[in-house]
Amino acid sequence: xxxxxxxxxxxxxxxxxxxxxxxxxxxxxxxxxxxxxxxxxxxxxxxxxxxxxxxxxxxxxxxxxxxxxxxxxxxxxxxxxxxxxxxxxxxxxxxxxxxxxxxxxxxxxxxxxxxxxxxxxxxxxxxxxxxxxxxxxxxxxxxxxxxxxxxxxxxxxxxxxxxxxxxxxxxxxxxxxxxxxxxxxxxxxxxxxxxxxxxxxxxxxxxxxxxxxxxxxxxxxxxxxxxxxxxxxxxxxxxxxxxxxxxxxxxxxxxxxxxxxxxxxxxxxxxxxxxxxxxxxxxxxxxxxxxxxxxxxxxxxxxxxxxxx
Numbered sequence: 001x002x003x004x005x006x007x008x009x010x011x012x013x014x015x016x017x018x019x020x021x022x023x024x025x026x027x028x029x030x031x032x033x034x035x036x037x038x039x040x041x042x043x044x045x046x047x048x049x050x051x052x053x054x055x056x057x058x059x060x061x062x063x064x065x066x067x068x069x070x071x072x073x074x075x076x077x078x079x080x081x082x083x084x085x086x087x088x089x090x091x092x093x094x095x096x097x098x099x100x101x102x103x104x105x106x107x108x109x110x111x112x113x114x115x116x117x118x119x120x121x122x123x124x125x126x127x128x129x130x131x132x133x134x135x136x137x138x139x140x141x142x143x144x145x146x147x148x149x150x151x152x153x154x155x156x157x158x159x160x161x162x163x164x165x166x167x168x169x170x171x172x173x174x175x176x177x178x179x180x181x182x183x184x185x186x187x188x189x190x191x192x193x194x195x196x197x198x199x200x201x202x203x204x205x206x207x208x209x210x211x212x213x214x215x216x217x218x219x220x221x222x223x224x225x226x227x228x229x230x231x232x233x234x235x236x237x238x239x240x241x242x243x244x245x246x247x248x249x250x251x252x253x254x255x256x257x258x259x260x261x262x263x264x265x266x267x268x269x270x271x272x273x274x275x276x277x278x279x280x281x282x283x284x285x286x287x288x289x290x291x292x293x294x295x296x297x298x299x300x301x302x303x304x305x306x307x308x309x
Contacts, residue, residue, distance in 0.1 A: 002103060004058050004208050010034035010087060011063035011108070015167035016200060020061065023201045032057065034064075044087060050094045059208050060102040062091055065141075069260045072133055084141045092148025101152050104208050107145040109156040111193060111218060111271045113138035118191060121224070121272035124158075124216045134263070142216070153214050155207055160220035160271050163291055164197030165298035173234050175303050182235045182243025185251055188228030190268035193220040196285035196294070206281045213275060220271035223287050227265065230288065237292035258306070 007024055011017045012033040021031050032041045032053045042049035044064075054060065066083040070076045088107055095101050114122035115130035122128065129135060142156045163170045176182055195203075203219050225233070235243050246254075248266065255262040273281070285291040 002058060004029055004205065006030045006032070006057045007059040007061060008032045008034060008053055008057050008102065009061050009063065010091065011065065012040070013037070014063055015164070016108075016162060016197060017063045019164065019197050020063075020201050020204065023198075044090060047094065050090070051098060054094060054098045054101065056100045057102045058104075059204075060091065060095070060105045061204060062088060062105070062107045064088075065108065068134070069264065071256070071259050072261055077133060081137050081140060084137060085144050088141060088144040089148070092144065092150055095148065095150040095152065101150065103211075104153045104155065105145070105148075105150075106155045106157055106204060106207060107141070109142055109145075109158045109216070110134070110138050111158045111160045111220060111269050112267065113142070113158060114269070114271070116190075116268045117270040118189060118268045121193075121270045122218075123272040123274035124218055125274065127218075127272075146215075153211065155214060156216045157204075157207075158216055158218045158271070159200065160193035160195050160218070160224075160269060162197050162200055163194050163295060165295045170292075170295055171304040171306050173231070174238065174299065175306065176246070177231070177234050177238050177240050177243055178303065180244055181246055182231050182238075182240055183245035184228035184231055185246045185265050186227070186248045188226060188231075188245070190227045190266060191224050191270035192227050192230045193224040193269045193271040194230075194288065194291070195219050195221050196283075196291045199283050199285055202284060203276060203281060206276065206279070210279050213279060217275045218271045218273045219276065220273050221283055221286055221288070221291070222273065222277070224270055225288060233288050233292055237289070237296045 007029055009017055012021050024031050034042045042053040064087040066079045112134045114127045145154055145156055161169045207213055251262045
């Protein structure tokens with residue numbers, strides 16, 4: 001097994017991408033980027049630039065894709081799908097032409113690919129795929145990865161909700177708790193699988209070091225909890241003893257106001273990271289309380305910025 005010395009990140013401008021880049025560079029790993037701006041080492045559509053960036057690297061991580069925090073009208077839906085499938089397809093065609101390609105290609109995916117699960121967790125081997133727009137996007141995304149004409153090892157990173165200080169998915173929950181709406185959302189029985197961004201980085205390095213792993217890989221902390229318990233933990237971390245519940249109708253109305261979809265908090269996501277557990281991965285933040293304590297220590301007072309769709 002070769003030592004990880006050089007990595008390419010596509011979508012390095014997003015929250016997870018920025019965090020991953022900093023972590024790898026802090027560890028002495030050279031990072032090259034693919035994006036759409038002048039700060040990237042290669043841009044989408046520049047075939048020669050992509051070839052040059054990918055040549056002789058150890059790891060390719062593709063995190064490119066438009067945010068799903070928006071209304072799923074036709075324009076946004078098309079952008080969500082195209083931003084994932086076309087970039088993945090482009091990487092596949094380019095990697096097939098690279099003389100010395102990366103040992104591993106990790107492509108972002110999502111735990112939302114599974115059905116609304118309230119009866120049992122979904123693992124990689126027996127988990128049941130769901131229906132609807134988000135699932136269709138996830139399936140098309142993974143199809144482009146696994147049918148790409150390159151023989152290198154491929155992993156679809158089925159991430160749960162990623163939490164971390166300074167961004168990710170935690171800010172809306174913190175804001176709700178701070179203005180008094182930190183109670184359960186909807187019925188509150190929907191499962192919430194999550195992962196700290198540090199463990200996303202750790203899982204990527206783990207996957208590189210374990211050459212026997214290929215295919216879909218769930219990335220979720222081993223202790224999921226219901227939405228009601230989630231909001232209780234958020235309130236506790238912020239020193240709030242009580243929070244008003246948010247009924248479904250209010251969530252759907254509010255989602256329209258801030259131009260997003262209520263599905264993002266109402267769907268029950270219950271993931272089992274069986275592949276990671278079976279290969280000895282140890283989560284730095286196995287409990288939400290530990291993760292929220294760390295996040296609260298690095299979160300300023302007041303309302304936090306939230307990207308609107």
